[in-house]
Amino acid sequence: MEKDISFKILIIFCICILSACNNKSSKQVKMNNQDFDTYQNQFIEQLWSYYPDWATNIGYHKNDSMMIIPNDEARNAQKEFAINSLNKLHLFEFKSLNNSQKIDYHLIENQLNKILWMIDEEKSYQWDPSQYNVSGLIAVMLSENYAPIEKRLHDIHLRMKKIPSYYEAAKQNIKNPVVILTDLAKNQNIGGLTTFEKDLKDSIQNSNLLPEKKQEILLEISNTVAAIQDYVKFLDTLSNPTPRDFRLGSDLYEKKFEFDIQSIYTAQQIYDSALARKSYLHEQMYKITTQLWPQYFGSKPIPDDKLKAIREMIDTLSVNHVTPAEYQDAIAAQLPQLIAFIKKKNLLYIDESKPLIVRREPAYMAGVSIASISAPGPYDKSGNTYYNVGNIENLTAELAESHLREYNHYIMQILNIHEAIPGHYTQLVYANQNPSLVKSIFANGAMIEGWAVYTEQMMLENGYGNNEPEMWLMWYKWHLRTVCNTILDYSVHVNGMTEDEALHLLMDEAFQQKAEALGKWTRVSVSSVQLMSYYTGYKEIHDLREQIKQKLGSQFDLKSFHEKFLSFGNAPVKYIKEEML
Ligand code: ZN
Ligand code: ZN
Numbered sequence: 001m002e003k004d005i006s007f008k009i010l011i012i013f014c015i016c017i018l019s020a021c022n023n024k025s026s027k028q029v030k031m032n033n034q035d036f037d038t039y040q041n042q043f044i045e046q047l048w049s050y051y052p053d054w055a056t057n058i059g060y061h062k063n064d065s066m067m068i069i070p071n072d073e074a075r076n077a078q079k080e081f082a083i084n085s086l087n088k089l090h091l092f093e094f095k096s097l098n099n100s101q102k103i104d105y106h107l108i109e110n111q112l113n114k115i116l117w118m119i120d121e122e123k124s125y126q127w128d129p130s131q132y133n134v135s136g137l138i139a140v141m142l143s144e145n146y147a148p149i150e151k152r153l154h155d156i157h158l159r160m161k162k163i164p165s166y167y168e169a170a171k172q173n174i175k176n177p178v179v180i181l182t183d184l185a186k187n188q189n190i191g192g193l194t195t196f197e198k199d200l201k202d203s204i205q206n207s208n209l210l211p212e213k214k215q216e217i218l219l220e221i222s223n224t225v226a227a228i229q230d231y232v233k234f235l236d237t238l239s240n241p242t243p244r245d246f247r248l249g250s251d252l253y254e255k256k257f258e259f260d261i262q263s264i265y266t267a268q269q270i271y272d273s274a275l276a277r278k279s280y281l282h283e284q285m286y287k288i289t290t291q292l293w294p295q296y297f298g299s300k301p302i303p304d305d306k307l308k309a310i311r312e313m314i315d316t317l318s319v320n321h322v323t324p325a326e327y328q329d330a331i332a333a334q335l336p337q338l339i340a341f342i343k344k345k346n347l348l349y350i351d352e353s354k355p356l357i358v359r360r361e362p363a364y365m366a367g368v369s370i371a372s373i374s375a376p377g378p379y380d381k382s383g384n385t386y387y388n389v390g391n392i393e394n395l396t397a398e399l400a401e402s403h404l405r406e407y408n409h410y411i412m413q414i415l416n417i418h419e420a421i422p423g424h425y426t427q428l429v430y431a432n433q434n435p436s437l438v439k440s441i442f443a444n445g446a447m448i449e450g451w452a453v454y455t456e457q458m459m460l461e462n463g464y465g466n467n468e469p470e471m472w473l474m475w476y477k478w479h480l481r482t483v484c485n486t487i488l489d490y491s492v493h494v495n496g497m498t499e500d501e502a503l504h505l506l507m508d509e510a511f512q513q514k515a516e517a518l519g520k521w522t523r524v525s526v527s528s529v530q531l532m533s534y535y536t537g538y539k540e541i542h543d544l545r546e547q548i549k550q551k552l553g554s555q556f557d558l559k560s561f562h563e564k565f566l567s568f569g570n571a572p573v574k575y576i577k578e579e580m581l
Contacts, residue, residue: 058379149203
């Protein structure tokens with residue numbers, strides 16, 4: 001699933017390196033491993049003072065009342081922090097660090113270089129008006145029960161006092177913004193007003209604050225609402241004769257890919273690989289379709305157009321699904337079966353001491369996806385992990401049927417593998433045993449998503465689903481989405497793919513419904529690179545396994561490979577590879 005794992009954070013800060021990592025500075029002094037741990041802790045504390053919103057989102061609550069005004073002064077301070085921290089980092093002798101510290105060193109260096117790149121090169125603070133939105137974080141502060149509501153309201157009050165200056169700085173920053181991001185900014189800022197006008201007001205009324213204090217915060221709400229409305233009006237009336245293209249372009253794209261994905265491959269290489277993979281998947285799918293055809297269609301002739309034949313077979317198989325009322329129970333019932341299969345096949349150790357809690361998706365997550373994992377953040381590792389299941393029963397019969405066909409008998413099993421066991425949930429349990437805070441904070445999305453995608457194939461390869469051709473066909477279809485996301489993202493942002501071409505790719509070649517394809521077009525218009533993470537991570541993990549298999553020959557053991565791989569935590573695959581090879 002896409003965007004389906006959240007660490008109570010939605011921050012897309014990831015890290016990467018610009019320069020070679022172990023560039024030797026002449027001033028290097030001998031420092032021991034403990035010094036490095038001290039450095040890391042200080043670095044993280046400082047990071048949270050320059051990026052308090054990020055801190056709050058990730059579950060660090062000391063700076064909840066702080067709000068950074070996004071002006072030149074703040075950006076210069078962030079740059080200075082990045083440069084100073086890099087200088088201190090480079091005082092350590094890379095080769096004297098232990099293996100876990102070496103990875104942390106890379107991660108910190110990447111993050112700091114990314115900060116500099118974002119401010120000096122990417123400059124999205126100028127062209128992306130949707131960066132400026134104050135309601136999301138306050139919604140999080142109201143919905144997460146990490147402190148008494150009175151304390152949270154106090155912090156929110158202090159933040160709100162700065163909101164008018166925040167939007168003034170935003171207005172100063174914006175130059176030739178991307179049109180679709182301007183529209184997004186307007187919609188999201190207006191959408192966020194209910195957080196203040198409804199949720200915050202309700203929380204104030206229900207709190208034990210003194211009446212005067214309640215009055216004070218209520219007054220601040222009207223200032224906030226006015227500032228948001230003023231920002232929206234500014235965007236509405238902005239003269240923008242030469243807007244920036246929403247496409248990132250090759251140079252920025254490759255660099256962003258380097259920072260966010262941290263792959264051994266370039267974006268172009270991943271794109272080429274995804275194109276080849278798409279052809280391979282089509283071939284395999286057609287093979288299975290011809291094999292199954294007589295069983296499902298009798299003597300009806302198979303269409304000449306291979307893609308049409310595959311689509312007909314998929315549509316027919318998709319009718320096999322549970323009812324809306326059975327949906328959540330069907331998901332929960334499958335988890336013990338997955339664990340039993342993994343044990344029987346000896347695929348990896350599953351720690352059952354902290355079970356995954358399957359629950360109905362909470363209201364504030366409102367129909368984002370059919371299933372998602374909510375994982376505790378790095379500051380709350382002992383918190384519960386939830387498997388959120390979307391509420392299908394409230395949908396119209398038609399919509400529910402369309403969802404259920406999409407998440408049919410076969411896909412539901414693959415979804416459970418991906419989201420839960422041995423995908424995201426299992427990976428998370430392993431990652432939480434790794435003490436490194438740096439690896440949790442700068443968790444590598446490509447590794448995390450790549451692992452979940454990898455496990456789908458790995459389970460099937462080991463006989464999950466009894467090697468039924470139907471199961472394989474449906475997995476190929478599911479996997480094709482991952483592959484086509486990669487092709488789409490790169491094609492749109494680098495090669496100038498049009499909307500019509502994108503819809504053809506998604507609907508005709510990846511067998512998606514129109515609604516899904518249109519949603520994907522919107523997503524690729526307002527984001528970049530993130531859609532590459534699934535396939536890149538998958539490919540890297542799969543390639544690494546094959547390399548190690550080759551190296552070890554008959555000594556290769558799948559279970560040890562998996563356990564060793566996961567023991568490094570949320571690190572980029574390329575660094576895990578360095579340690580494993
Ligand atoms: Zn996922
Ligand atoms: Zn049906």
